[in-house]
Amino acid sequence: MNKRELIYTVSEHTGVTKDVVAQVLGGILDAVQLATATGDKVAITGFGSFEAVHKPARTARNPQNGAEIKVAESWAPRFRPGSDFKDLVKESRSTALAPA
Template sequence: MNKRELVEAITDRMGDRKTATEAVNSVIDAIQKAVASGDKVSITGFGAFEMVHKPARTARNPSTGAEINVPESWGPKFRPGSDFKELVNEGGRTTGKKK
């Protein structure tokens, strides 16, 4: 499911497509801004978004084998909640899709 399909999925609940689009965009924007400023966003039953520190490290170029220095960085992280994990686990059994 992409963003457009997500908007379509909630259009009936929101009343119209414009309202659904604004709702999806607002939620995504609020989560991104909060995490980028260092806040943790927890949605009970769904999961938590947070910023994580990735320290500097040495890695290898897979094609040449040469060592390269990877600078430290910050990145977003999502940890699914227990309800979400349970739903996904049950869905995998009922659809027959491999993980």
């Protein structure tokens, strides 16, 4: 599902116009990205949490020739799904994969 399909689905489920859903979704995504980028953790109970994590400098290996490579420290976004989200996926996939 891409962003356009998500907007359509939310519009169908809520009865709100696609334009309004697009504006609200855009605002939510912008707020989550800005908060995460500035060091805040965004937690949505039951869904999951977004945070920035520090990755220290390290030495890695080039898989093609085995040469050592210095990897600089960096920051990266992390999403951790909440328990309700994990349970829903687990139940849905278990049912879909069950033998007939």
